[in-house]
Amino acid sequence: MSKIHAAITAVGGYVPDYVLTNEELETMVDTNDEWITTRTGIKERRILKGEGLATSDMAVPAVEELLKKRGISAEEIEVIIFCTSTPDMPFPATANILADRIGAKNAWGYDLNAACSGFIFGLATGAGFIESGKYTKVLIVGGDKMSSIINYEDRATCIIFGDGAGAALLEPNTEGNGIIDSICKTDGSGRAYLNQKAGGSLHPASHETVDAKEHFAFQEGRTVFKFAVTNMAEVAAEVMERNGVTADDVTWLVPHQANKRIIDATAARTGVTSERVMINIEKYGNTTNGTIPLCLWEWESKLKKGDTLILAAFGGGFTWGSIYLKWAY
Numbered sequence: 001m002s003k004i005h006a007a008i009t010a011v012g013g014y015v016p017d018y019v020l021t022n023e024e025l026e027t028m029v030d031t032n033d034e035w036i037t038t039r040t041g042i043k044e045r046r047i048l049k050g051e052g053l054a055t056s057d058m059a060v061p062a063v064e065e066l067l068k069k070r071g072i073s074a075e076e077i078e079v080i081i082f083c084t085s086t087p088d089m090p091f092p093a094t095a096n097i098l099a100d101r102i103g104a105k106n107a108w109g110y111d112l113n114a115a116c117s118g119f120i121f122g123l124a125t126g127a128g129f130i131e132s133g134k135y136t137k138v139l140i141v142g143g144d145k146m147s148s149i150i151n152y153e154d155r156a157t158c159i160i161f162g163d164g165a166g167a168a169l170l171e172p173n174t175e176g177n178g179i180i181d182s183i184c185k186t187d188g189s190g191r192a193y194l195n196q197k198a199g200g201s202l203h204p205a206s207h208e209t210v211d212a213k214e215h216f217a218f219q220e221g222r223t224v225f226k227f228a229v230t231n232m233a234e235v236a237a238e239v240m241e242r243n244g245v246t247a248d249d250v251t252w253l254v255p256h257q258a259n260k261r262i263i264d265a266t267a268a269r270t271g272v273t274s275e276r277v278m279i280n281i282e283k284y285g286n287t288t289n290g291t292i293p294l295c296l297w298e299w300e301s302k303l304k305k306g307d308t309l310i311l312a313a314f315g316g317g318f319t320w321g322s323i324y325l326k327w328a329y
Contacts, residue, residue, distance in 0.1 A: 005178030006123075006130035006138070006170040007328035012066030013166040013297030014058045015046040015284060020162070029155040036159045041260025045162025045285030047147045054088040055145045056097050058165035058290075062297075063102055063141065066167050072137070074102040079138040080109030081126050083118030083289040085316075086144045087111055090199075098141065107139070115194070115315030116256050117184070118142060118289040119166075123311070123323055124182035126170045138170040142289035149196055151216035160259075161217070162285035166293025177306065177328035183239050183321055190227060190318030193220040219316075228314040229262050233269035236312035239322040240270060247271030249308050251327075252299065256313035257281035257291040266312055288315070303327045 021044045022033040036042055048058060059082070067074060082095035089097075095109030114121040119142035126138040143165025152158045170179075197203055198214035209215060232255070240246070253272040255263045260281055267277050278295040287294060292311055296303075303309075307327040314320040 002174035004131050004133060005173045005176070005180065006127035007173035007178030008168045008296070008325070009171045009328060010066045010070035010169045011167065011293060011296045011300055012062040012064070012069065013164070013294045014062040014065070015164040015294070016048040016058065018047045018049045019044050020047045022159070025159055028152050029158060031155050031159060040160060041263070041281050042159065042285045043282045046164055048145050048163040055084055055086050055143050055165065056088050056094050056101060058145070058163065059094070059098050059141050059143045059167065060101050062143070062165045062167045063098065063139065066169055070169055074104040075106050077104045077107045077137050077139050078135045079126070079129055080104060080107050081112055081122045081138070081140050082109065083112045083114070083122040083140065083142040084144055085113055085115055085118070085288050086146060086148055114319040115317050116258060116286070116288050116291070117313040117315040117319035117321050119292045120182070120311060120313045120321040120323055121184050121319070123168070123170070123179060124184050124321065127179040127182065130170050130172050136172055139167060140170060141165065141167045142293045144288040144290055146217070146286070146288055149215065149217050151213055154216065156221050157217050157219050160286050162287050164284055164287035164290040164294055166290050166297050168293055168296065173328050175328070177326040179323055179325045181239055181243050182323045183235055185235065185320050187318045190316070193223045194218070194316035194318070225259065225262070227318055228258060229265045231318070231320045232256065232262060232312050232314040233266040235320050235322040236266050236310055237269050239324045240310060243324055245308065245310070245324060250276065250310050251307035252303070252309050253277045254292055254295050254309055254311045257284065257295070258286050258314065262314070270310065272310070305329055
C-alpha cells in the first residue's frame with residue numbers, strides 16, 4: 001500500500017483594502033520610509049478597518065475562495081485548525097466561529113497559537129490527521145488582525161505588522177506529493193523578548209494593565225532578530241539535509257515574512273537563489289500567521305505539480321519550524 005501524505009489541494013487568501021504606507025506612519029511616530037525600508041523591507045501593510053471586524057472576517061473570504069477553487073462545500077470539511085495570535089475572543093475558539101460562519105456543520109476544530117510559526121505548526125499537525133487515515137479534508141487557516149494589538153505610538157512594532165489571512169486544504173495523496181517532513185521547535189525562555197504581557201491569566205485585564213499599555217505586542221527587537229536570523233535559517237537547512245534535498249532541488253523557498261534581512265539570511269543558509277524565494281513583505285508587512293499561506297496564495301499560478309517547497313518560520317515564544325513538501329497540483 002502506498003504511503004499516505006497530506007497534500008495541499010487548494011489555497012485561498014484575503015487582505016483588507018486599507019493600505020497603511022510608510023509615509024502615513026511618518027505622521028504617527030518618529031520614523032521615515034528610508035529607515036523602515038532598509039531595516040525591514042516593508043513599504044506598506046494592510047489594516048482591517050471597520051467597527052466590529054475581527055480575524056474571522058478575513059478568514060471567511062479566504063476559505064470561501066478555497067472551497068470554490070476546490071469545488072467542494074463547507075460541509076465536507078472535517079477538521080479546522082485556526083492558527084492565530086489574535087483570536088476573535090479568548091473563547092470560544094475562532095475555529096468554531098469560522099465553522100459556524102462558513103457552514104462547516106460536520107467539522108470540529110480548535111485554535112493553535114504558536115505566534116508567527118503557527119501556520120507551520122498547523123500544517124504539521126494537520127498532516128498527522130490525514131496520515132492517520134481517519135480524516136480526508138483538514139482545513140488549516142492562518143490569520144491575524146495584528147492591528148488590534150499594536151500600539152501605533154511604538155515604532156518598534158507598528159512599522160512591522162499588518163492584517164491578513166490565508167488558508168490551505170489538506171487531503172490524502174498516494175503519488176508521493178504532499179508534506180514529506182516537518183521540524184517544529186520551541187524555547188519558552190524567549191517569552192521575555194516578544195510577548196503580549198496582559199490579557200491572560202497571569203495579568204488579567206484591569207485599569208492598571210490598560211493604562212500601562214500591556215495589551216499591546218512588545219518586542220525587544222535586537223534579541224529577537226539575532227535569534228530569528230539564526231534559527232529560521234538553520235531549521236530550513238536542517239529539514240533539507242535530513243531529506244537529502246539540495247538547493248538545486250528546491251523550486252521555491254517560502255519564508256515567514258518577518259523581516260527582509262531574516263528572509264535573505266535563510267535563503268543564503270539554504271543556498272536558494274533570490275528568484276526562487278517568495279517575498280511579499282513589501283506589500284503586506286508581517287501578518288504573523290498569515291504570511292506563509294498568503295505567499296502560497298499569491299504564487300499559486302506559478303506552482304506546478306511535483307515542485308519542491310521549503311517552508312520556514314520563526315515566532316514569539318520562541319517558536320520556529322520548517323516543512324518540506326511536494327506540490328500536488
